[in-house]
Amino acid sequence: MSETEVQARKVRKRISWREEQTMIRGMPRTQRLIVATKFVGVVLFAIGLEGVIQQNWLLAVAGIGTGIATLFAPIKVRVNACLACQSLLEKGQAICPKCGAPQM
Numbered sequence: 001m002s003e004t005e006v007q008a009r010k011v012r013k014r015i016s017w018r019e020e021q022t023m024i025r026g027m028p029r030t031q032r033l034i035v036a037t038k039f040v041g042v043v044l045f046a047i048g049l050e051g052v053i054q055q056n057w058l059l060a061v062a063g064i065g066t067g068i069a070t071l072f073a074p075i076k077v078r079v080n081a082c083l084a085c086q087s088l089l090e091k092g093q094a095i096c097p098k099c100g101a102p103q104m
């Protein structure tokens with residue numbers, strides 16, 4: 001085995017390991033993003049309620065509207081897309097066919 005062959009094998013192994021790490025790290029990041037999006041939705045909804053209290057109807061409609069939209073958007077993403085790579089999934093698929101990440 002030549003020196004370059006060994007080098008090439010090492011590099012390939014490192015890439016696959018790195019990809020695996022990215023996938024593992026990608027999953028909680030997506031879940032964190034969902035939690036963050038929900039938090040933003042709650043904040044926007046609270047701003048909308050504040051608009052109702054202050055009788056600022058533009059603020060109320062904008063806040064509650066975007067708040068509800070933000071709160072329900074991550075649920076749709078969860079059902080239809082992979083947690084790791086966001087590719088579309090068939091209904092009930094437990095493992096992503098694209099990246100192999102298990103769907104929880």
Ligand SMILES: [Zn+2]
Pocket residue numbers: 082083084085086087096097098099100101
């Ligand atoms: Zn995937």
